[in-house]
Amino acid sequence: MDHFPIFLAVQGRRIVVSGGGETALAKLRLLLKTTARITVFAETPEDGLSALAAERRITLVSRALGPGDALCAALFYAANDDPAEDARVARLARADGALVNWVDNLENSAFITPAIVDRDPVTIAIGTEGAAPVLARAIKADLEERLPVSLGLAARVGKAFRKAADALPMGRKRREFWAEYYFNTAPQAIEKQGEAGLEPALHDLLARHLAEAPTRGRVDMVGAGPGDPELLTLKARRLLDRADVVIHDRLVAPAILELARREAILIDAGKQGFGPAMAQDEICALMVEHAAQGAHVVRLKGGDPSVFGRLDEEIAALDAAGLDWSVVPGITASSAAAAQIGQSLTKRDRNSALRILTGHDMKGFAEQDWRGLARPGTVAAIYMGARGARFIQGRLMMHGASPDTSVTAVENAARSDARTIATTLGRLASDLEDAAPTGPVILLYGLAPRWAEAALPRQSADLKEEFA
Structure with missing residues (x-):
């Protein structure tokens, strides 16, 4: 964001415009909606300017702007349709201490005027930093239709x-x-x-x-999905907009937290495998404390709350405190990762079951039914498996899994920075070490990306590089 949007108080303050043609008139149509004192400098003003002066809506000075003419001005517009003259008056206005807008010259402007939807005192400003004025006008037209006069x-x-x-x-x-x-x-x-x-x-x-009686607090356990804000459910977005307190996991993307109300209290309750973590008891205590004070709390979890989200422990704490709660499902990482590689998690004649596993639990690397997983045709989504890749690889191969079994690691599934690492069980640990993922990774055991499954003539190293 190169331009920070603000609403400037202009009541009774000076706004100075240099220019006597249609460009100046276009700016005045907007400026005259304010309660500022507007002065226009123009050697040869158009009739429209003279009419505004006659109505005492502006002060018209029929000469070119000179030194000191922009003193005490809150804003200054260079609108002469003459690059040389606009450069001259902009230089003078800056010397007088005014914020300068050189019309249609973004680089030399200290501020820009947005497209505005006017429902005074409700004002909506739409800016594109000069990149797409047509888009700004389209958004303005859409909002004008939606908002009643x-x-x-x-x-x-x-x-x-x-x-x-x-x-x-x-x-x-x-x-x-x-x-x-x-x-x-x-x-x-x-x-x-x-x-x-x-x-x-x-x-x-x-x-x-x-x-009415005081509003009771409540807690909504909301799935934030894999990280793309567009994959949030409508209900999740609505609850974020209403929440007084948002207690969120480490995996919740910043773009999703941006959807919370600006006044909401945001509490990071993130856990990181084998790293720093907020104790689960402390998270439960936070939810109960805020909800007991009447707050609407959203417990925001990456993916789906019911998949490795310690949902039952948190519900038990809320039940014990006599607090109302609800669960709002989210798109879980296994679904997002499968979509990323163009595969389905189940397929007729390939696998009639899907296993969802965790790579580690509170005691460390998690033990599973390795013999069952090692059977040909098995498909499993392994959460939190990147750090334990060598352990998982060893256990599966020890129980008979083929080293050639396809494994796809998807980092940051469904996000703009998503990365796909196509490998095999035999190369899994070394390929992940080479890729050095820093975001959340899900392992899709028994699945290759669709393009790799189609046996396109590419080498493993090329595949990794293309999707890095």
């Missing part, structure tokens, strides 16, 4: 009522009040009685919310 009226009345609403406790209780106002009460009141119906409706709504 009455939204601004509801927001203005609601703004004046905020002090009265402070009688409600901070957090979830107050958010529920405002959500009901904007999405139910206000539209209905405007439709029936217009603006006159808004304030009485607000008072009635506040009285009802004050009379």
